[in-house]
Amino acid sequence: MDSHGGHYLNKEAVLSPLGAARMCQLLLGCTIMALVSHSAGYSATYGNFCMFVWCFCFAITLVVFTLDITRLHTCMPISWDNFTVAFAMLATLMYITASVVYPVYFLQTDCPDEGCEVQIYRITVTVCSCICCFPYGAEVFLTRAKPGAVVGYMATVSGLLKVVQAFVACIIFGALANDSEYNLYIATQYCVVVYSLCFSVTVIVVIVTVSGRTSALRFPFDRFVVVYTFFAVVLYLSTALIWPIFSFDKKYSSTTRPEHCPRGDCPWDSKLVVAVFTNVNMILYFVDLIYSQRIRFVSSSAV
Secondary structure (H helix, E strand, O other), X not given: OOOOOXXXXXXXXXXXXXXXXXXXXXXXXXXXXXXXXXXXXXXXXXXXXXXXXXXXXXXXXXXXXXXXXXXXXXXXXXXXXXXXXXXXXXXXXXXXXXXXXXXXXXXXXXXXXOOHHHHHHHHHHHHHHHHHHHHHHHHHHHHOOXXXXXXXXXXXXXXXXXXXXXXXXXXXXXXXXXXXXXXXXXXXXXXXXXXXHHHHHHHHHHHHHHHOOHHHOOOOHHHHHHHHHHHHHHHHHHHHHHHHHHHHOOOOOOOOOOOOOOOOOOHHHHHHHHHHHHHHHHHHHHHHHHHHOOOOOOOOOOO
């Protein structure tokens, strides 16, 4: 018992729906890592990425669950609710990505050279990874902002969209790094500057919010976020127009995919990925701009 008569351990961290979701996350994450390490296997860049996702999410979830059940999170200089919902959103996106990438590169129609038993393990890993998306999504659903409730910014639609925007930007950066030939023209280099600028500011917004230090700033942070989101929409709109012209117009590039372009190492594919996710992020920022008009930041670090 503590000095105020309360329990040291937080029973709600286990007995609540949120606690149940986190225990499912840990169980499935541990199962996935065991299966991959035992027989399913992973290799190359895509396999390393998937294994990183599963290990990273398991480790952070274990830390969150431990700090919540022991109440030690109250000693941390961060906004706990903002941190947990932001991580849950990020983990959901990472698991969805890994659940798509792993079967694409490691599941085959026929049994691999290692044998059909390995194929069964890989199918099981894929199924468990897909299922694990739901407990993380459930945590986001349980901790999201409810009408009339006072919550941290990251629990609002606008806050969750910030995490999605940063994640989509990482996909764009991955495609740019995969021989996208963005350095051929000044216009495409401008697009890269836009992606980098918007990503950087979005990450800063998330970090400042999670740290619970928005009230320490000498300017209205909520107004800054709205203004920045407006400029991000304008900037992304310009890249959504410029990138396809310099990537797919016959004057600058090929309008169709080259016949002998190798899978996984084709500049045209990378350009297409950048074009698609540029439009996705532009829509996300536009929706963010609409929702950000209706909210105000909770600047207390206790939230």
